[in-house]
Amino acid sequence: MNNPAPLTSRDTLYIAGMWSEDSDRAWIEVENPVTEDVIGRVPSATNADVDRAVTAAVDLHRRGGWRDIGISERAKALSALADGIERRASDFEALYTLDQGGLAAFANFTAAAAAAIFRDTASLAQQIDLGPTRRDTTTGSVYVSREPVGPVAAIVPWNAPLVLAAVKIAPALLAGCPVIVKISPETPLVSFVLAEVFAEAGLPEGLISFLPGGRDLGRYLISRPGIGHISFTGSTAAGQQVMATAAERMTRVTLELGGKSAALVLDDAEPEQFAPLLAAGCTVQSGQVCTTQSRLLVPARNGKQWLDALTQAFDNLPVGDPADPSTAVGPLVSRAQLDRVESFVETARQEGATVLTGGGKPAGAPFEHGYWYLPTLLTGTNSTMQVNREEVFGPVITVETYEDLDAGIEAVNDTEFGLSNGIYTSDIDRALSIAPRLESGAVAINSAGPNVTAPFGGLKMSGLGREGGIEGVEAFLETKQVNLPASS
Structure with missing residues (x-):
């Protein structure tokens, strides 16, 4: 494809399914860790960008514009995104080496793994029953269904920006949730290529946003009303802060934290x-x-x-x-x-x-x-x-x-x-x-x-919840009962 901008410098952000330019935004300089040279720059998202992304995601969710198309159609979209990632593999690999210093020998794994995550997640649609399913009990009858939790704040660290974005985005989308991705300022470049993959896919406005920025931006995002789930990967200390913020609104969390x-x-x-x-x-x-x-x-x-x-x-x-x-x-x-x-x-x-x-x-x-x-x-x-x-x-x-x-x-x-x-x-x-x-x-x-692509997460101070597999999708679902009248 013809890239809308050079791979290492961008002047627009992908917010709520549209490219957005704003001359008032600050810039993030991108450094090559091999040479210490600045090789490009990207816009730094603002709180106003977060507001726009969350508002669009909440609106899409409440209208049912993604939730109501059904899990099979969402799975088809994930498979198409996997194809798009594979088509851009060479760009992902080049950027992995440029802004992260990642090995060429390992770079091809990142694109292949991200595509596999989307494709494997899509395949889970056949195994997940969202209902409604009737249950007859000794105290009456109900219909039980599983519904998307709502807009997801996905906080992606610098050390695996493509794979860890994929492992958060894919299951959330399959579950029926819009996603706002907060990208680390240390390695932001791959997110722009991933945004281009989404832009080509023709998905609903409001479904996904990619917002590069630092900790303050992340704090603002996870504190916003309307966020139904926070999926965070980072240090244990930062995860504790995320959990404390989430507790204020009882927001659901998945925390993949530090290890030893x-x-x-x-x-x-x-x-x-x-x-x-x-x-x-x-x-x-x-x-x-x-x-x-x-x-x-x-x-x-x-x-x-x-x-x-x-x-x-x-x-x-x-x-x-x-x-x-x-x-x-x-x-x-x-x-x-x-x-x-x-x-x-x-x-x-x-x-x-x-x-x-x-x-x-x-x-x-x-x-x-x-x-x-x-x-x-x-x-x-x-x-x-x-x-x-x-x-x-x-x-x-x-x-x-x-x-x-x-x-x-x-x-x-x-x-x-x-x-x-x-x-x-x-x-x-x-x-x-x-x-x-x-x-x-x-x-x-x-x-x-x-x-x-299998369920992964930590015990003790290494986190809460699991990413990957059916367990990763279920993290973005809530269970609802509809109680039937006695005569039904």
């Missing part, structure tokens, strides 16, 4: 075989993933062998230009993120940790600019240290030993978080027997993360 995931390596796993797998999985997107397995727990009986194998595997990870297909670790997203990672490692050193490898910026001319940090492996840590208690969001991994399986499981669960954990073993049946003992919403066997 562990990889429990069983005693049958061979270091030479599994160390490269662990190193690659722990440093996906330079560790800027909520499910990063940042705590490695290995058997004490061959702990030295594991330390040697992991150090070698981390040293073998190529750091460099994310556009190069051979690169395994790219830059962090921003100066603020680099400062955060450096602070965590320095604090760990002061608390007694030993840096086995990494622990700083790479040397050499290619790394004079940009937000680089070497894959870092720490040992000599314990569960009381900051690096093991808080989410780093960088390529910083601790490795500790455990004496027996019970001790290993106890170490996995010794955290306030419960998002996702991993089990590494050559015995899948054994892993399946251990998985129920791990206090997390997801467990990955011999892999680094969850399935993006």
Whole structure:
């Protein structure tokens, strides 16, 4: 298609199904984390834009302009959107590398995953009965139906702007809800391409809006009357604020929050075989993933062998230009993120940790600019240290030993978080027997993360509710009874 604007600079926002230009808006400068150069700019949405988006969404919902077309027709629209995402895959992939520093080797996954989320969600229409269904009980008869909760405020973080937008938008739309998407200012570019996909789809006015902006914009959006559900992905601290705001109006929430995931390596796993797998999985997107397995727990009986194998595997990870297909670790997203990672490692050193490898910026001319940090492996840590208690969001991994399986499981669960954990073993049946003992919403066997089209969410301080699968759609539905007169 002919793009209405260059991919890295935009002057309009997609609000309530229309492109809107306003000279009074401020601008968000978009930075390339490889070079630190400003590569473009996009408008920053205002509170007035939020008002317009919410008003249009509420109007559409009350008129039944999306709800009343039926779930089968909504599913067809989702399938068409999946096709549109696939047609624009090369643009999504280019922007993933440009404004986020994401790896070219991983970029194609983001577009494919987003399309899969829309397509898989569409397929759920055949499994969801919205009713009305008659129920005859000892106290009378009722019709029970499930109805869309209303306009959804979807707060999308910077680290996975396409996939996490998809996992919020698709189920809400299938349920019959309009959506207002608040986009992070750190990585806003992909949202404009996604908006173009929606614009081409010919959907009703008011159905969707994409609003780039910071925390104040998000706070204003979730506080607006008319919002029926808040779907938020971000830090636990921010999630607590969202929950407090939602409580004022009893707004429904789905919260996918922070994690401090562990990889429990069983005693049958061979270091030479599994160390490269662990190193690659722990440093996906330079560790800027909520499910990063940042705590490695290995058997004490061959702990030295594991330390040697992991150090070698981390040293073998190529750091460099994310556009190069051979690169395994790219830059962090921003100066603020680099400062955060450096602070965590320095604090760990002061608390007694030993840096086995990494622990700083790479040397050499290619790394004079940009937000680089070497894959870092720490040992000599314990569960009381900051690096093991808080989410780093960088390529910083601790490795500790455990004496027996019970001790290993106890170490996995010794955290306030419960998002996702991993089990590494050559015995899948054994892993399946251990998985129920791990206090997390997801467990990955011999892999680094969850399935993006299955129900996913956290326990403990890692959140409330589930995204993905039928459970993800049901989050946007409310149950209603219509009580029949006694003679019916």
